[in-house]
Amino acid sequence: DQQVKQNSPSLSVQEGRISILNCDYTNSMFDYFLWYKKYPAEGPTFLISISSIKDKNEDGRFTVFLNKSAKHLSLHIVPSQPGDSAVYFCAASAWLPGNTPLVFGKGTRLSVIA
Amino acid sequence: SAVISQKPSRDICQRGTSLTIQCQVDSQVTMMFWYRQQPGQSLTLIATANQGSEATYESGFVIDKFPISRPNLTFSTLTVSNMSPEDSSIYLCSVGGQGSYEQYFGPGTRLTVT
Numbered sequence: 001d002q003q004v005k006q007n008s009p010s011l012s013v014q015e016g017r018i019s020i021l022n023c024d025y026t027n028s029m030f031d032y033f034l035w036y037k038k039y040p041a042e043g044p045t046f047l048i049s050i051s052s053i054k055d056k057n058e059d060g061r062f063t064v065f066l067n068k069s070a071k072h073l074s075l076h077i078v079p080s081q082p083g084d085s086a087v088y089f090c091a092a093s094a095w096l097p098g099n100t101p102l103v104f105g106k107g108t109r110l111s112v113i114a
Numbered sequence: 115s116a117v118i119s120q121k122p123s124r125d126i127c128q129r130g131t132s133l134t135i136q137c138q139v140d141s142q143v144t145m146m147f148w149y150r151q152q153p154g155q156s157l158t159l160i161a162t163a164n165q166g167s168e169a170t171y172e173s174g175f176v177i178d179k180f181p182i183s184r185p186n187l188t189f190s191t192l193t194v195s196n197m198s199p200e201d202s203s204i205y206l207c208s209v210g211g212q213g214s215y216e217q218y219f220g221p222g223t224r225l226t227v228t
Contacts, residue, residue, distance in 0.1 A: 004156075032215065043206055043219035044157070046115070051215065089157065098214030101147050101172075104157040 003027045004092050006105035015114045019077040023090030023105055026071065030092040034102065035064060035075045037086045044089060048075070049097065080112045116141055116209050118220035126226045127197055134193045135223045137207035142187035147217070148180075151204040160205075163190050197227045 005024045013019045023033075031052040036044035050057040050064045050073070057064050063076045077084055087109050091102040117140040127133050137146065148160040161169040161182055169182040184190045194201050204224050210217040 034215075034217070036219075041222075041224070043118075043120075043221045046216050046218055049215045091157075096210075096213055096215065097217045098210030099145055100210075101159040101162055102157075102208075102217060103159075106156045 001026075002105075003030075004090055004103050004105040006088075006090055006108050008108050009106070010109040010111070012111045012113060013080045015082055015112055016079045019075075019080045019084065019110055019112065021075040021077075021088050021090075021108050021110065023073050023075075024071055025073075025092050027092070027094070027103075028071070029094040030103075031095070032093045032097050032100075033064070033066060033073050034091045034093075034097055035062070036089045036091060037084075038089060038107070039086050047088075077110075080110075082112050082114050085110060085112045115216070116143065116211075116218045118207060118209060118218060120205075120207060120220040120223050122223060123221065124224040124226075126228060129198055129227060131197055132193055132195045133197065133225060134191050135205050135207075135225075137190045137192070137220055139188045139209050143209040143211070144187070145210060146184065146190045147208045147210075148182065148190075148192045149206045149208065149219075151206065151222075153202070157206065160192070194225065197225075199227045201225065202227045 034049040035047045087107045090105040093100040121136045146163045149157045161171045163169045163184040204222045208219045
Protein backbone atom coordinates (compact mmCIF):
# COMPACT_ATOMS: atom_id res chain seq x y z
CA ASP A 1 0.00 0.00 0.00
CA GLN A 2 1.58 3.23 -1.19
CA GLN A 3 1.48 5.75 1.65
CA VAL A 4 3.08 8.52 -0.43
CA LYS A 5 1.86 8.94 -3.99
CA GLN A 6 3.21 10.96 -6.87
CA ASN A 7 0.63 10.31 -9.55
CA SER A 8 2.42 12.08 -12.39
CA PRO A 9 5.41 10.06 -13.57
CA SER A 10 6.61 12.90 -15.78
CA LEU A 11 6.20 16.63 -16.40
CA SER A 12 7.52 18.92 -19.13
CA VAL A 13 7.80 22.67 -18.61
CA GLN A 14 9.21 25.53 -20.65
CA GLU A 15 12.26 27.30 -19.27
CA GLY A 16 11.23 30.35 -17.21
CA ARG A 17 7.77 29.01 -16.44
CA ILE A 18 6.51 27.51 -13.18
CA SER A 19 6.91 23.81 -12.45
CA ILE A 20 4.36 22.31 -10.07
CA LEU A 21 4.99 18.82 -8.70
CA ASN A 22 2.28 17.16 -6.67
CA CYS A 23 2.28 14.60 -3.87
CA ASP A 24 -0.51 12.94 -1.91
CA TYR A 25 -0.26 10.89 1.26
CA THR A 26 -2.59 8.56 3.10
CA ASN A 27 -1.04 8.23 6.56
CA SER A 28 -2.46 10.93 8.85
CA MET A 29 0.45 10.34 11.26
CA PHE A 30 2.89 12.02 8.85
CA ASP A 31 3.96 15.40 10.19
CA TYR A 32 7.08 16.14 8.15
CA PHE A 33 7.44 16.30 4.40
CA LEU A 34 10.53 16.61 2.26
CA TRP A 35 11.37 17.05 -1.40
CA TYR A 36 14.45 15.63 -3.04
CA LYS A 37 15.95 16.03 -6.50
CA LYS A 38 17.82 13.12 -8.06
CA TYR A 39 20.07 13.09 -11.08
CA PRO A 40 21.05 9.79 -12.70
CA ALA A 41 23.98 8.05 -10.99
CA GLU A 42 23.76 10.37 -7.96
CA GLY A 43 22.09 10.15 -4.57
CA PRO A 44 18.98 12.22 -3.80
CA THR A 45 19.71 15.87 -2.99
CA PHE A 46 17.64 17.46 -0.24
CA LEU A 47 15.70 20.51 -1.50
CA ILE A 48 13.20 21.69 1.06
CA SER A 49 11.04 20.42 3.92
CA ILE A 50 7.92 21.46 5.76
CA SER A 51 6.28 20.45 9.01
CA SER A 52 2.56 20.07 9.47
CA ILE A 53 2.33 23.22 11.61
CA LYS A 54 3.00 25.26 8.48
CA ASP A 55 1.21 25.48 5.15
CA LYS A 56 4.05 27.03 3.18
CA ASN A 57 7.82 27.08 3.19
CA GLU A 58 9.98 28.97 0.74
CA ASP A 59 13.65 28.72 -0.17
CA GLY A 60 14.77 30.72 -3.16
CA ARG A 61 13.07 29.39 -6.29
CA PHE A 62 11.50 26.50 -4.38
CA THR A 63 8.25 26.71 -2.43
CA VAL A 64 6.42 23.83 -0.81
CA PHE A 65 2.72 24.09 -0.01
CA LEU A 66 0.98 21.73 2.40
CA ASN A 67 -2.77 21.15 2.62
CA LYS A 68 -3.08 18.84 5.58
CA SER A 69 -6.86 18.44 5.36
CA ALA A 70 -6.51 17.21 1.78
CA LYS A 71 -3.33 15.24 2.59
CA HIS A 72 -1.68 16.97 -0.35
CA LEU A 73 1.51 18.88 -0.90
CA SER A 74 3.11 20.49 -3.90
CA LEU A 75 6.52 21.81 -4.87
CA HIS A 76 6.65 24.95 -6.99
CA ILE A 77 9.80 25.88 -8.88
CA VAL A 78 9.86 29.42 -10.25
CA PRO A 79 11.39 30.15 -12.67
CA SER A 80 12.22 26.72 -14.02
CA GLN A 81 15.71 26.24 -15.43
CA PRO A 82 17.14 23.49 -17.65
CA GLY A 83 19.35 22.38 -14.72
CA ASP A 84 16.18 21.54 -12.80
CA SER A 85 15.61 18.58 -15.11
CA ALA A 86 15.75 15.57 -12.78
CA VAL A 87 13.54 13.13 -10.91
CA TYR A 88 11.82 14.70 -7.89
CA PHE A 89 10.85 12.58 -4.90
CA CYS A 90 8.38 13.46 -2.21
CA ALA A 91 9.04 11.90 1.21
CA ALA A 92 7.28 11.88 4.56
CA SER A 93 7.83 10.91 8.17
CA ALA A 94 5.86 10.88 11.38
CA TRP A 95 8.75 12.24 13.46
CA LEU A 96 11.68 14.55 12.88
CA PRO A 97 13.40 13.44 9.65
CA GLY A 98 16.82 13.64 11.27
CA ASN A 99 15.88 10.76 13.55
CA THR A 100 13.40 8.80 11.48
CA PRO A 101 13.38 6.81 8.25
CA LEU A 102 11.46 8.36 5.37
CA VAL A 103 8.65 6.99 3.22
CA PHE A 104 9.09 7.95 -0.43
CA GLY A 105 6.85 8.39 -3.42
CA LYS A 106 7.79 6.92 -6.78
CA GLY A 107 9.05 10.20 -8.16
CA THR A 108 8.18 12.59 -10.98
CA ARG A 109 10.59 13.17 -13.85
CA LEU A 110 10.74 16.89 -14.64
CA SER A 111 12.02 18.03 -18.01
CA VAL A 112 12.64 21.75 -18.43
CA ILE A 113 12.80 22.65 -22.10
CA ALA A 114 14.93 25.56 -23.20
CA SER B 115 24.69 19.38 5.88
CA ALA B 116 26.70 16.16 6.14
CA VAL B 117 29.09 14.93 3.45
CA ILE B 118 28.58 11.23 2.81
CA SER B 119 30.69 8.92 0.70
CA GLN B 120 29.99 5.36 -0.36
CA LYS B 121 32.23 2.63 -1.69
CA PRO B 122 32.08 1.08 -4.20
CA SER B 123 30.15 3.43 -6.48
CA ARG B 124 29.15 0.51 -8.65
CA ASP B 125 29.85 -3.19 -9.04
CA ILE B 126 28.85 -6.13 -11.16
CA CYS B 127 28.71 -9.36 -9.15
CA GLN B 128 28.07 -13.00 -9.80
CA ARG B 129 25.01 -14.75 -8.45
CA GLY B 130 25.66 -16.38 -5.06
CA THR B 131 28.44 -14.02 -3.99
CA SER B 132 28.36 -11.23 -1.40
CA LEU B 133 29.22 -7.53 -1.56
CA THR B 134 29.95 -5.17 1.32
CA ILE B 135 29.06 -1.51 0.83
CA GLN B 136 30.74 1.12 2.97
CA CYS B 137 29.23 4.43 4.08
CA GLN B 138 31.42 7.15 5.58
CA VAL B 139 30.15 10.44 7.04
CA ASP B 140 32.24 13.54 7.74
CA SER B 141 30.63 14.13 11.14
CA GLN B 142 29.34 12.05 14.02
CA VAL B 143 25.72 11.02 13.65
CA THR B 144 23.48 8.87 15.80
CA MET B 145 21.17 7.45 13.18
CA MET B 146 22.14 6.01 9.82
CA PHE B 147 19.68 4.54 7.37
CA TRP B 148 20.08 2.11 4.49
CA TYR B 149 17.70 2.27 1.52
CA ARG B 150 17.34 0.40 -1.73
CA GLN B 151 16.05 1.73 -5.04
CA GLN B 152 15.15 -1.01 -7.48
CA PRO B 153 14.98 -0.06 -11.17
CA GLY B 154 12.11 2.35 -11.83
CA GLN B 155 10.94 2.18 -8.23
CA SER B 156 10.90 4.36 -5.17
CA LEU B 157 13.40 4.30 -2.33
CA THR B 158 12.62 1.59 0.22
CA LEU B 159 14.08 1.45 3.71
CA ILE B 160 16.15 -1.66 4.46
CA ALA B 161 17.19 -0.92 8.04
CA THR B 162 18.11 1.68 10.62
CA ALA B 163 21.60 1.44 12.12
CA ASN B 164 22.42 2.96 15.48
CA GLN B 165 25.92 2.84 16.88
CA GLY B 166 26.26 0.32 19.66
CA SER B 167 23.08 -1.62 18.97
CA GLU B 168 21.73 -4.13 16.50
CA ALA B 169 20.25 -2.72 13.31
CA THR B 170 16.47 -2.59 13.04
CA TYR B 171 15.17 -4.17 9.83
CA GLU B 172 12.02 -3.36 7.90
CA SER B 173 9.51 -6.00 6.95
CA GLY B 174 10.83 -8.04 4.07
CA PHE B 175 14.50 -7.55 4.95
CA VAL B 176 16.42 -9.92 7.21
CA ILE B 177 19.78 -9.78 8.94
CA ASP B 178 21.08 -12.96 7.30
CA LYS B 179 20.60 -11.43 3.85
CA PHE B 180 21.58 -7.83 4.69
CA PRO B 181 23.94 -7.82 7.70
CA ILE B 182 24.83 -4.31 8.86
CA SER B 183 27.69 -3.10 11.00
CA ARG B 184 27.90 0.25 12.78
CA PRO B 185 31.25 0.29 14.59
CA ASN B 186 31.33 4.04 15.29
CA LEU B 187 29.42 7.28 14.78
CA THR B 188 30.84 8.02 11.31
CA PHE B 189 30.84 4.66 9.54
CA SER B 190 28.56 1.79 8.59
CA THR B 191 28.59 -1.17 6.23
CA LEU B 192 25.79 -3.07 4.51
CA THR B 193 26.48 -6.53 3.09
CA VAL B 194 24.27 -8.00 0.39
CA SER B 195 24.68 -11.76 0.84
CA ASN B 196 24.13 -14.68 -1.50
CA MET B 197 23.12 -12.31 -4.27
CA SER B 198 20.55 -13.00 -6.97
CA PRO B 199 19.59 -10.84 -9.97
CA GLU B 200 16.65 -9.49 -7.92
CA ASP B 201 19.19 -7.73 -5.70
CA SER B 202 20.24 -5.51 -8.59
CA SER B 203 19.49 -2.04 -7.22
CA ILE B 204 20.97 1.20 -6.08
CA TYR B 205 21.86 1.01 -2.38
CA LEU B 206 21.92 4.29 -0.48
CA CYS B 207 22.90 5.31 3.02
CA SER B 208 21.53 8.43 4.66
CA VAL B 209 21.99 10.40 7.85
CA GLY B 210 20.14 13.14 9.66
CA GLY B 211 21.10 15.53 12.38
CA GLN B 212 19.57 14.97 15.81
CA GLY B 213 16.36 16.95 15.90
CA SER B 214 16.82 17.99 12.28
CA TYR B 215 14.18 18.53 9.61
CA GLU B 216 16.58 17.14 7.04
CA GLN B 217 18.07 13.84 5.96
CA TYR B 218 21.04 13.58 3.62
CA PHE B 219 21.96 10.81 1.23
CA GLY B 220 25.18 9.37 -0.04
CA PRO B 221 25.84 9.04 -3.78
CA GLY B 222 24.68 5.42 -3.83
CA THR B 223 26.13 2.10 -4.89
CA ARG B 224 24.79 0.70 -8.16
CA LEU B 225 24.80 -3.09 -7.95
CA THR B 226 24.21 -5.39 -10.88
CA VAL B 227 23.96 -9.12 -10.23
CA THR B 228 24.44 -11.45 -13.19
